[in-house]
Amino acid sequence: MEHMAIGRLKESDQDEIEQQMMVLEETTEDPYIKEPRRDPRLVVHSDTPMNAECPAYLLTESYLTPPELFYIRHHHPVPYLTPAELAQFSIEIDISNYDKGRHVLALTLDDLAKLEKVEVTTTLQCSGNFRRGFNDFQRTSGTNWGQGAVSTAKWGGVRLKDVFELAGLNDPIQAQEVGGMNHVCFTGIDEMKASIPIEKVFNPYGDVILAYEMNGQPVPRDHGGPVRVIVPGYSAVRNVKWVQHIKVSAEEADGPWQRGLNYKALPPSVTDANDVDISKMPPVTEASLYSGITKIESSRDGKEHVKAGDRVTAKVSGWAWAGGGRNIVRVDVTPDNGKTWHTAILKEGSNQRFGRAWAWTFWECDNIPCIVGEDGQIELASKAVDMALNAQPESCRHSWNVRGLGNNSWFRAKRHV
């Protein structure tokens, strides 16, 4: 599928080009004929490639997202391996950039199954999640995601660190400081490429794994099976699906997903991406701090009818997540655009290990007095705080960027009472 890669183009909206190429492709042979069946409850933004989010009302129904409701953000048709191909499938671990004498280590699924298995519960989120909030302010390019391009699973597999040691890389500090190996690069079966800093892989508390299980079952094709790289706390684009080749390297991965515009957050002053030298801007790695409101219940305090100006009481719940493993230490909720704040109770996910809070935290906030607006609605906003005391910014206007990445401003939600 090399011909579908969009890395050599220098357009300012690669997604649109990608769509056009897909259309072109379909005129010859339909590469989407072997797509998996999807749950009809998913909110589909595009079919080819599939981009679909989990609807907000289902997002916090369970702490682990059921795989069929796990959001999907594909760049290509989903690779299909026949049973025979699957039996032959192997992942190549390549340290030849560092140690030229080494052959590439090829690990089949059976080989992986024999190594020590670890489980990591982590939230994955598209870098463009909640782009809709930006678009409501000023148009950006890319999929108009609501809050649902985020989901959580328990992944089972082997530590990437262990696999590199098997391949012969035992001293990562020397590989980096003497050998100049600063990156670990991944390539998927679909030729998707991305990389992460080598420190993340070899940090004993980094928890990077090659996952062959998702919530206790083989990883579904839609979520990267047979094997997906899990890079906890990083933007989902670095969690390469259908991974096939892994190498250490002095340079970050080639291609648009690592070096292109789609995964770089430009300054708010830039409205034409051609005006800036994106090679000087770092790609997305760790995610920032997000929250979402998924449910608002309101009580009319005994009144039969409520009108604008009346006071009602609300109970609100949702999720919060910070990248980089930073624990959520608080979620504040406001019914009056920040004049007053109510502290939520943190629920599932609040007791994750220090600095390894890879997955979201659920929260609930009750007894919030709200005044009904002229439109008959109440409006609430949530703001999470992480262990480093980072807080979500009030407005998206100051982090707005032409590609619409990283909208982590307060999550605002309205409800009719």
Place this chain on the structure above:
Amino acid sequence: MEHMAIGRLKESDQDEIEQQMMVLEETTEDPYIKEPRRDPRLVVHSDTPMNAECPAYLLTESYLTPPELFYIRHHHPVPYLTPAELAQFSIEIDISNYDKGRHVLALTLDDLAKLEKVEVTTTLQCSGNFRRGFNDFQRTSGTNWGQGAVSTAKWGGVRLKDVFELAGLNDPIQAQEVGGMNHVCFTGIDEMKASIPIEKVFNPYGDVILAYEMNGQPVPRDHGGPVRVIVPGYSAVRNVKWVQHIKVSAEEADGPWQRGLNYKALPPSVTDANDVDISKMPPVTEASLYSGITKIESSRDGKEHVKAGDRVTAKVSGWAWAGGGRNIVRVDVTPDNGKTWHTAILKEGSNQRFGRAWAWTFWECDNIPCIVGEDGQIELASKAVDMALNAQPESCRHSWNVRGLGNNSWFRAKRHV
């Protein structure tokens, strides 16, 4: 100095009590008689104990802060060791909580000098830096710091990890997962106590050291000499001065600096600290994201006189820093309260290692068009962005807390033209 500790009290403003105790103490014998001489350019907020910041106009004069201008935030008189005491001085490394058979390892300064020396350049910042911004909005307790309770030095010493290995702790994962050792606790000569998570110490990329040098010279007494713990990316209170005893532990350190109100950021809804159970709130560890403006130059564009409404051009410079080693990827400057943004050029500090950007980044932004206000001044604000795309929030009102910790909202500065 145990009698000066304030940990057993449960008052809502420990600093005021501390001051009162100091006054009481002075009536019997002056514990401050052996204080070091200080540079008169420091902005002194209190004498006993010394709390003084670096004036803004000197803050970015050099990337490494000269030790005499390095801010000082003491809780006690500065410990004084005679030359004979110094020759006998040793630091105790205690793993007996984990391995009862082990004796405490005592390391003299000569012992430390024989171990591998490493150097780490790191910024230290008081958790209350720029509390003044909060106080301008609504009063908090504690020192009314401007932006100058932040400074940077190159520290030389030995890895704490290496020292623990010498003491016999070679498998930190097992010490944590089997032995329950989640913390490393420090005690200073002054009985000041604080702790950090064990992961930070044993992360090979964490760079925690026992420093005996500051900018190439023995650590001055005012900055923690003979030996100070350096915990890069963490709030300065965890970088314990005059460290004397270090242990692994299942529990975090006792005492007010770890468990008390002074280092916990309460929700903005709380105005009386007695209303909340602070034992349920995490202590400050990593710092969030800050910036400061230290210099504004303006050109009148050839005009002899300027008046309100005239346009002038400004050049602004300053510093930015994120805790946790997160690199600064951008600084935006606005002359109109966020309507328009100008991207600064990142200077010294912009090429620090990925995720190990322990020290600040200097920046400069030129050719900013500004409109002179009714008061004859121009106002500018800076907003930094870190590698995880966290950004400083616009206003301090939504992170305001009764103890005044962590005010990292946009840095606003005015200047007469």
